[in-house]
Amino acid sequence: MIDTLLALGQGAVDLPWWGYLLVLAVTTHITIAAVTIFLHRAQAHRALDLHPIVSHFFRLWLWLTTGMVTREWVAIHRKHHAKCETAEDPHSPVVYGHWGVLRFGVDLYRKEARNADTITRYGYGTPDDWLERNVYGRYTWQGMGVSLILLVALFGFVGLSMWAIQLAWIPITAAGIINGTGHAWGYRNYSTEDTSTNIVPIGILIGGEELHNNHHAFGASAKFAHRWYEFDIGWIYIRMMSAVGLAHVRKVAPALKIRTTEGEVDETLQAIITHRYRVMQEYGRIVKRTARAEFAALKAKAGRGGADLPNRRQWLKDFRADAATLADAQRERLAAVFAHSEALQKLYHMRQELAALWGRSTESKEQLVARWSAWRTHAERSNIASLKAFSLRLSRFA
Numbered sequence: 001m002i003d004t005l006l007a008l009g010q011g012a013v014d015l016p017w018w019g020y021l022l023v024l025a026v027t028t029h030i031t032i033a034a035v036t037i038f039l040h041r042a043q044a045h046r047a048l049d050l051h052p053i054v055s056h057f058f059r060l061w062l063w064l065t066t067g068m069v070t071r072e073w074v075a076i077h078r079k080h081h082a083k084c085e086t087a088e089d090p091h092s093p094v095v096y097g098h099w100g101v102l103r104f105g106v107d108l109y110r111k112e113a114r115n116a117d118t119i120t121r122y123g124y125g126t127p128d129d130w131l132e133r134n135v136y137g138r139y140t141w142q143g144m145g146v147s148l149i150l151l152v153a154l155f156g157f158v159g160l161s162m163w164a165i166q167l168a169w170i171p172i173t174a175a176g177i178i179n180g181t182g183h184a185w186g187y188r189n190y191s192t193e194d195t196s197t198n199i200v201p202i203g204i205l206i207g208g209e210e211l212h213n214n215h216h217a218f219g220a221s222a223k224f225a226h227r228w229y230e231f232d233i234g235w236i237y238i239r240m241m242s243a244v245g246l247a248h249v250r251k252v253a254p255a256l257k258i259r260t261t262e263g264e265v266d267e268t269l270q271a272i273i274t275h276r277y278r279v280m281q282e283y284g285r286i287v288k289r290t291a292r293a294e295f296a297a298l299k300a301k302a303g304r305g306g307a308d309l310p311n312r313r314q315w316l317k318d319f320r321a322d323a324a325t326l327a328d329a330q331r332e333r334l335a336a337v338f339a340h341s342e343a344l345q346k347l348y349h350m351r352q353e354l355a356a357l358w359g360r361s362t363e364s365k366e367q368l369v370a371r372w373s374a375w376r377t378h379a380e381r382s383n384i385a386s387l388k389a390f391s392l393r394l395s396r397f398a
Contacts, residue, residue: 272394287347
């Protein structure tokens with residue numbers, strides 16, 4: 001069957017069926033690499049500098065395979081970070097729904113690309129040379145037309161299918177999976193203010209972009225993998241190019257170091273503020289363990305005529321929510337448990353005080369030191385062993 005279809009439309013190059021699949025895999029992978037390395041890490045976030053030869057290759061390739069304009073893509077992505085999960089976010093599942101972004105991600109992109117204010121405000125610093133003004137930015141669909149002619153000439157009927165798949169590759173993976181699923185399903189290394197998640201194990205297909213929560217935590221980092229089990233193939237390519245002088249890394253996420261003893265308060269505070277998402281993630285584990293034990297004890301008491309408790313998972317979501325935006329129902333659920341658990345009430349207020357360290361990081365050094373000293377004192381005087389141990393761990397951050 002496959003051989004019959006291939007014979008119907010032969011091109012200049014005749015390959016076995018797996019050869020066509022291999023060519024398709026390589027070309028779509030180059031497209032993904034161009035998006036993650038050039039558009040995303042180098043252009044949108046300035047995390048690295050690319051040699052002009054590399055930049056021009058990626059620009060040409062994207063013109064041929066996607067028709068995307070660098071300035072538009074960069075502007076829309078920067079606005080996504082600036083307005084994340086709000087009504088102004090160009091492609092948030094919180095606003096449009098997970099299925100809405102998966103299915104209509106391209107339409108959302110095109111709609112925002114027509115917003116002149118977005119392009120002007122967020123598209124600064126992108127290429128503005130003769131090629132960009134007179135070719136790539138002016139004749140967007142013609143590049144895809146050129147690639148169609150080339151693929152059909154080389155591979156005949158199969159080339160048409162390869163072109164169609166190549167054309168849909170970024171809308172499916174970037175506009176759909178990353179912008180949609182990357183804010184809906186997966187695991188989170190960092191308690192960022194948005195809903196970004198990490199998706200595994202499809203790193204080879206999406207070039208490292210699946211580590212979306214890591215990226216939102218440290219947006220200016222050229223490296224997306226932060227744990228030993230995470231695989232960022234885009235970073236591998238960047239390292240390879242750096243080794244031969246084709247790329248220069250400007251920023252990576254700072255590595256957390258844990259000292260064996262307490263260090264200088266200034267350094268500790270800087271480390272806590274820098275790694276605030278990691279801090280809140282570890283604090284969240286303490287809250288989960290304590291809540292599990294407290295709810296079990298309270299429910300046992302409730303069975304003997306005690307309090308009527310809310311659902312623990314829903315309660316934990318309320319616990320993590322921004323205190324300034326809590327609805328009345330959320331406040332009532334929190335209060336219902338606090339009335340019977342001094343430990344959980346203490347953890348809640350200590351969480352607010354801890355977040356104030358980076359929420360008010362513009363305060364003077366003396367004020368921040370005083371806040372930190374007060375927080376440590378409260379933690380040490382609490383009757384929560386895990387909170388005391390956590391306080392000691394934080395004092396060794398560097």
